[in-house]
Amino acid sequence: MMSQYSTLGEVARFTNGAAFKSSEWSEDGSRIIRIQNLTDSKKPFNRTRRPTPSSIQVHPGDLLVSWSATLGVFEWQGPDVAVLNQHIFRVEPDYSKVDKLYLRYALVRVLDQAQRHLHGATMKHVNKGDLLATRFFAPNLSEQRRIAEVLGRIDALRAKRRKAMALLDDLTQSIFTDMFGEPIANPHCLRESTVEEIAEKVTDGEHLTPKRESEGIKLLSARNVRSGHLDFGNVDYVGVDEYERIKRRCDPRRGDVLISCSGTIGRVAPVETDEPFTLVRSVALIRPKRDVITTGYLAGLLQTSALKARMLQRANASSQANLFQGQIKALPVLLPPLEMQKEFDQRINQLARLKSSHQTHLAELDALFDSAQHRAFSGELWDDSLT
Incomplete structure (x- = not known):
């Protein structure tokens, strides 16, 4: 079967979010999805009662692409319908042409490549026309789903490693608080x-x-x-x-x-x-x-x-x-006294060794994912040994 290529604009609709003035924020209403809400789940949401078109209303499971300052591909995990801020595209796949998960991995690869070309820019951003014109390997839907499944399995392993590392970071903070207290409140009068x-x-x-x-x-x-x-x-x-x-x-x-x-x-x-x-x-x-x-x-x-x-x-x-x-x-x-600081260092050094081990394994998984992703979107024959 010969390889097929499509452009991103041929397989999906990309709609930019709206600019919301601070005067349009409110205590209730729809949540406004900003880039910081996608990169940090702990960030609070602004809300608005402003009427918005359905094209920028984001439903759970929708694909989002941040295209300015921070480049990234996300899936809206909120339980409700939110509205989209500017500098983020809502991506609507044409399911007759592209599998959603396959498209997500294709977008990740496209943005990774764009990031390399944008190094040194004061404010990195992707031009919409260039993005929609980007060609990528798009075989039939059955093959797309098979490739996405393989990439998904590797990606799930990477997510587990990152979660383990995050838990070690949380433990480091717990050790700090146990020894020295909350640093702004300073309960131990240090x-x-x-x-x-x-x-x-x-x-x-x-x-x-x-x-x-x-x-x-x-x-x-x-x-x-x-x-x-x-x-x-x-x-x-x-x-x-x-x-x-x-x-x-x-x-x-x-x-x-x-x-x-x-x-x-x-x-x-x-x-x-x-x-x-x-x-x-x-x-x-x-x-x-x-x-x-x-x-x-x-x-x-x-x-x-x-x-x-x-x-x-x-x-x-x-x-x-x-x-x-x-x-x-x-x-x-x-x-605190220098001896207490050194004791803290000794305790977290043990955690650092565990984290280093996770980092090594994560780097190996990242390399495997990059290799698999490159082969998938270069249109090369897929190696059945990976499946």
Whole structure:
């Protein structure tokens, strides 16, 4: 059977959401789905009574694509019918041409490829015309369902690994609270300080757009700062000369703590490598004074829900939030005795080893998924050994 290709516009309708003014928000009415509600289930919803066309009314199970700032594919899990904010497409598949799950995986691949081409953009976004014109492998429906089932099985294993890692993050926060109490309330009356006072250095990455290379020194952005670790799997590179220029401002070292400070605010990771790398401005660096505070304790403190909430409050209220150096320096820090901090570090290091094992297995599953996805949407013959 010969391979068949279609464009996304031929197999689905893409409808952009509406712009809702703050004056149109209300205490009740329909929930407004914003990008932050898709990327973080804990984010509160704005509501509106404004009448909206059925084309932007989102029903449970509908596919959504965020196409500006944060690129992603989502399925609305809400129990009710909500309305769609701007910068998000509602995707209505033509079920006579495409399987819904197959389309979802196709969209994930298309956006992954788009993300690579959009590196360095101030505000990443996908042009609707270009998106709808994107060609992808679309065999008959039976084959689409078979491919989607294989990808779905691998994806389910990846989800289990991520859930296990999230539970370890929750346990880290529980250990912190048990030892030191809630950091804003400070029930144990610990010494209070600020990030500026406990840090040798607070800075962010390169402000000018660095000249990127296909290889060289790794250049990390906010997407590489995960919860508790750095992800070096999808990075840009700069040449040695560019690196030497940038590192005069920002030179990450083992023991530093990094914070995502643009787009997705407040992901925190310690630097646990001696390999040289550098940062763009969407990542902030804190170099702690080692005789005052440990790296593990500072990272644990900044990952608490209370400090993350404080960061979000201080970030600029815009379509893409930003947390600036002055706001980071002003963040509150509790200072328990150094011995207590070291005890905390020892306890979370045990969890970190478990998390590292999960990360290794997740990376293997990610590689398997990427390989399977590439073969599926390249129109290559499917390897029956994978099924």
